[in-house]
Amino acid sequence: MPWDTEGTKQKILDAAVSEFAKxxxxxxxxxxxxxxxxxxxxxxxxxxGAKRExxxxxxxxxxxxxxxxxxxxxxxxxxxxxxxxRAYDYHCEHPELSRxxxxxxxxxxxxxxxxxIRRKNYDYKIQAVSDAQQQGKVTNSxxxxxxxxxxxxxxxxxxxxxxxxxxFTPLEDMGNHEKRREMIIKATKRLILK
Numbered sequence: 001m002p003w004d005t006e007g008t009k010q011k012i013l014d015a016a017v018s019e020f021a022k023x024x025x026x027x028x029x030x031x032x033x034x035x036x037x038x039x040x041x042x043x044x045x046x047x048x049g050a051k052r053e054x055x056x057x058x059x060x061x062x063x064x065x066x067x068x069x070x071x072x073x074x075x076x077x078x079x080x081x082x083x084x085x086r087a088y089d090y091h092c093e094h095p096e097l098s099r100x101x102x103x104x105x106x107x108x109x110x111x112x113x114x115x116x117i118r119r120k121n122y123d124y125k126i127q128a129v130s131d132a133q134q135q136g137k138v139t140n141s142x143x144x145x146x147x148x149x150x151x152x153x154x155x156x157x158x159x160x161x162x163x164x165x166x167x168f169t170p171l172e173d174m175g176n177h178e179k180r181r182e183m184i185i186k187a188t189k190r191l192i193l194k
Contacts, residue, residue, distance in 0.1 A: 009047050011037040016058045021096035024103040025055040056113045059104055062097045066090055067121060072128045080129065080138060080151060081188035087155035088184045092177055098159035122148070138192045147192065154187050 015036035019028040030051055034041035048054040070090045072083050129148045132138040158165050173179055
C-alpha cells in the first residue's frame with residue numbers, strides 16, 4: 001500500500017496550526033507536533049525542514065485558506081463593510097490565524113518569509129478599495145492601502161487582542177458574536193463614508 005504523503009502532510013499541518021497558535025514556534029516542539037499528528041518526527045523534518053520552516057509553511061497554508069474563503073468581492077457586488085463582516089466571521093471560526101500572525105510579528109524583526117508574494121496577494125484588496133474610491137462609493141480621504149489595512153484590523157482585532165476586548169466591552173457581550181459583527185460593520189461603514 002503506497003504511503004499517503006499528502007494526507008500525512010495535512011495531518012502535520014493541522015497539528016502544527018493548533019500547537020503554534022497556542023505556544024508559538026519557540027514554545028512547542030517537533031516531538032509534540034509529531035505525537036499529535038501520529039507521525040514520526042523524521043517525517044516532519046523530511047517534509048518541512050526545521051521547526052521555523054514548519055511554522056512558515058503553516059502560516060502560508062492558513063493565509064491561502066483565508067484568501068480563498070474570504071475574497072474581497074467586486075464592489076458592485078458587495079459593500080466593504082460586508083467584507084469586514086465576512087472577515088470577522090472567518091476569524092471567529094479560525095482564531096488560530098490571528099494568533100499565528102501575532103507570533104510571526106514577534107519572531108521576525110524585519111521582512112517575513114514570502115513577504116514579497118504576500119504583498120502581491122494583498123494588492124487585490126488594495127485595488128478593490130481603490131476601485132471603490134474611484135467609483136465614488138468610498139471615501140478617498142484615506143489612501144487605499146491604509147483603508148484596506150484598517151478594515152482588516154477592525155475585523156481581526158477581537159482575535160488579536162482578546163484580553164483588551166474583554167476589558168473594554170461589557171463582560172456579558174464577550175460571547176455575543178452577532179453584536180460584535182454588527183459593530184464591525186457599523187464601524188467600517190463610518191470609516192469608509194465619503
